[in-house]
Amino acid sequence: MTFWARNLGIKSSGLAAATLAASLMTAASGHAQSADTLALRLDWAPHGMHAPIFLAVEKGWFKRANLNVTIEDGNGSVITAQLVGAGQFDIGHASLSSVAIALSKGMPVISVAGFIRKSDMGVLVPADSGWKTVKDLEGKKVAYTAGSLEGPFINPFFGASKSKVDLINVDAANKIGTYMTGTADAVISTVPYVLPLVASKRPATGIFFADFGLDLPGFGLFASHPKLREKGPAIKRFTSIVAGAWPYVFDGHQDEAVQAIVKNRPLLPLDPKVLRAQIDLYKPFFHTEATKDKPIGIQDAKDWASTIKAMETAEVIKTGSKPTDYFTNDYIDTAYFAQISK
Template identity: 50%
Template sequence: MPVNANRLVEQGKMMSARHWIGFAFALMASAALAGSATAADTLKVRLDWTPWGNHAPFHFAAQKGLFKKYNLDVTIDDGNGSVATVQIVGNGEYDVGHASLAPMAIARSKGLPVKAIAGFVQKNDIGLLVPADAGIKSPADLKGKKIAFTAGSLEAPFIDRFLAAGKLTRNDVELLNVSAAAKAGTYMSGSADGALSSVPFFLPVVSAKRKSTSVNFADYGLQFPSFGLFATEKSIETKKDALRRFASVVAGCWAYILNGHMDEGAQAIIAARPQAKLDPAVLREQIENIKAFSKTKATENEPFGIQAASDWSSALEILAEGGLLDQKVTADAVFTNDLIDKKIVADLAAGKF
């Protein structure tokens, strides 16, 4: 049978076209896979409050390019209170939040599907700020004193237990209910003999005008975790790898900053929020104060960020006794250590940037 040269040429052209089309699709698929592997994971982060010392590791990590190094594209927004941050993150508006973790546990008991993924300030940071020369060393010394507090804040449900540690009741003191914004002014002006608030935050702010010290809740049986990271169950499931890198980077930066690099942390906050006109001395003292609240006996030998089930179990009992939990919550429901990469934490804690 004679060979049709023209037909062979046409067949060759068709095979060549198919070959190149297939090759082009293969290249496109390869590029897509490469892009998905290298594209940074985006995370939206909501902080607890306007800029203060507690935000040092976030801004330090950003300044040093550590989020980028670990393939993260992170947006960091300030907040207006831990309770608001818990609600906003719990509603899915952000991927991860930084707030006091006791309100997070309370929200969990009310049905909000949130869980702590790292603990940074693991001792209860609430305390009574009093003048350094007032001779007030314990709740027993508060008889007849005026104490400023904020109704609706986390300190309010525990005032009776705090006073009871000194064998006092509300009838033995004068409680002044003021807004959170007015508390510092009320105390510094001398209108109150003491004020209940976050010790690391409040103490450096007021001491410049009224040298002060603190009587801490945690020393009188009122111990529960304070600041850390949390996310919804959905975010933990769908962005687990990104959240693990993020939580580990922040934990490692905290460990580095608290190990004698407080000034670097303070300067990172100022650089990130220049419009806030922050005082570096106040920021540094806030960071230094945080160190005393960062670990418990159960976590003192653990990598930074790791939480203890025993701490959470006792904390949940205290919160329940304060009438703050709508339903019983177990420790494993409110926290996980699965999102802390110990190697990343150790490397960054050692300054391996």
């Protein structure tokens, strides 16, 4: 069975696809001049995790669903969470851990699709260093960004070793360069994202936060409650298309997705090999034990309960919240998964 087939998540895919196709044709013919507009804010400049979004643009999947989507590059998940929470964008693509923290600070945001459901955050160390634990980092220079996702988790991750680690706080845009030039011995970031970027100059491997009790969800889609009330049906179509595009990408269309990213950002110095490597390296992070039999994008309360516990222990969020405060699966219609393959 292909990766695509395993992720349809519906028993009567033919009927569902036919029903969906009919509804989309009706929408296209009846509202061709009034497509629903959605403003999307990304977490950063285009990278491998944006593959299904740009592919949907190129394949016309958004247009077919009567959506007019504008895509703005970001400069960090934390800022994207704040902007979407403030209503400046209809939907965001960012680390859902940053979204959870934004929610705890009063932002009316909620995750509508979780893609990286196994934590991808960690410390990148030289591949030949042999460093595998926090204790191995004692006496080493470790670059991080206080205002980024990792900032609130520095204390719980390093624990008693923190005073023995030389932590270098650098701007997010300069963090990777600090590692590649050797100014820092290691760097904290999303491991699958960074590995291909440093591979040619300073190959690395990762020490993951999750291995030390910090189960933090990675990239996904989220929106504010006011926007869901205002544009719920349109956001549901968008979320369903992006979630449904991932199985298509993984079923042998990785290079097609890479070309879609490059084509949509012709002025950026994007390396197709890096983009492809990011897609491949992220694949193992799409499922946890709780979600291994569920379609991509669907989230599970058990995973969020673990995240809440980790964040409460780290005193990043207040006690008393519950998983459903942070996520909903109501904005993924798996019927779109079958339609995308057409």
